[in-house]
Amino acid sequence: MLRIWGRASSSNVMKVLWLCEELSIPFERIDAGGAFGRTKEPDYLAKNPNALVPVIEEPDGFCLFESNAILRYLVRARAPGHALYPAGPREAADIDRWMDWQLSALNAPMTTIFFTWVRIPEPERDYAAAGKARDASERLWRMVEARLAGQDFICGDALTLADIAVGIYVHRWFALPIERPELPGLAAWYARLKQRPGYATHVAVPMT
Numbered sequence: 001m002l003r004i005w006g007r008a009s010s011s012n013v014m015k016v017l018w019l020c021e022e023l024s025i026p027f028e029r030i031d032a033g034g035a036f037g038r039t040k041e042p043d044y045l046a047k048n049p050n051a052l053v054p055v056i057e058e059p060d061g062f063c064l065f066e067s068n069a070i071l072r073y074l075v076r077a078r079a080p081g082h083a084l085y086p087a088g089p090r091e092a093a094d095i096d097r098w099m100d101w102q103l104s105a106l107n108a109p110m111t112t113i114f115f116t117w118v119r120i121p122e123p124e125r126d127y128a129a130a131g132k133a134r135d136a137s138e139r140l141w142r143m144v145e146a147r148l149a150g151q152d153f154i155c156g157d158a159l160t161l162a163d164i165a166v167g168i169y170v171h172r173w174f175a176l177p178i179e180r181p182e183l184p185g186l187a188a189w190y191a192r193l194k195q196r197p198g199y200a201t202h203v204a205v206p207m208t
């Protein structure tokens with residue numbers, strides 16, 4: 001059975017858990033990272049020298065780190081050509097660019113906001129930095145809002161890996177106590193994601 005290393009509270013682990021539900025992939029999850037530790041132990045570092053979660057491990061010992069690479073691998077390995085990540089180069093590239101954008105653009109400001117409100121003790125919070133991160137995030141969410149005009153999901157009318165990579169943060173955007181403009185397309189997309197069992201179970205959960 002597929003083994004997923006990583007605490008369930010990690011957004012990058014959530015992506016993998018959500019995809020496993022979408023594709024009905026059986027898995028066992030082992031807590032690692034954060035308060036669970038383990039990631040700096042030699043056997044874990046052999047799987048992921050970054051000492052981060054998630055890592056997946058196949059029964060034959062094949063291991064993979066980097067959540068977005070894991071998503072692509074699982075579709076190719078378990079459901080090649082699936083609408084979540086089609087084989088066509090242009091369709092795949094459209095999905096890839098939003099997955100890259102999630103890591104290269106959206107990740108930093110959304111992580112700052114999340115850590116400020118959820119992980120950092122109140123006296124140590126830098127609200128000025130969080131405010132700037134909120135502004136940056138709003139600019140980025142407006143790009144998603146524009147992209148969603150006339151379609152249900154980021155790359156068209158079917159859920160793809162782009163929705164999984166970006167969708168982990170939209171719950172935080174709507175659930176954290178921050179100022180938000182009216183973005184009706186984004187709100188409708190978030191509502192659509194929440195209807196999916198994998199999202200409801202693993203992503204739209206209390207933040208810790």
Ligand SMILES: N[C@@H](CCC(=O)N[C@@H](CS)C(=O)NCC(=O)O)C(=O)O
Nearest residue numbers: 010011012033034052053054066067
């Ligand atoms: N680019 C990596 C980032 C992985 C990452 O930053 N993981 C965080 C959790 S979301 C982590 O391991 N933090 C340290 C820890 O949990 O101990 C990926 O997408 O997998």
